[in-house]
Amino acid sequence: MSKLNQWKISSIVLGACCLLMIYKGFDEGITFTYMKASMESTTMHAELIRDLIEHEWMGLNKEEVLSRLNAYAESRPSEIIVIKEEPQENAIYFDSYKFCFSNQKLVKII
Known part of the structure; x- marks a missing residue:
């Protein structure tokens, strides 16, 4: 295998790794956003139920x-x-x- 072919293969592997890391970063960012929204919604609903019970009882x-x-x-x-x-x-x-x-x-x- 020539040095040029080794360089091309190394570049392709490194490029694929970079693309994979970029994808993983976006995926974790989206997952975090949805998780945060879900936690805020759950907290809001728990407070609403607590306030309702407090009012009624x-x-x-x-x-x-x-x-x-x-x-x-x-x-x-x-x-x-x-x-x-x-x-x-x-x-x-x-x-x-x-x-x-x-x-x-x-x-x-x-």
Whole structure:
């Protein structure tokens, strides 16, 4: 094989590698954009649901909120839903949500 042919093959291989890296960069950029939009949408919907529950349940007593949360968890036996009552904090944890109480009445969901 002549030096010219080796140079041509090397150039083709390096060119193909560069094209592959450019494609990979664009693909990761597009994937990141869609992932970011999806996360923002999911966060927005979670906040909307939290605000809706907070609005509808505002002022309910602790026992009634705990009863509703337990009933929901029991209706979904295939999922593991953690419900934890914290008397020191005057709160109930429902997975990642914290139901805050004052004078045994629901005042906020965080």
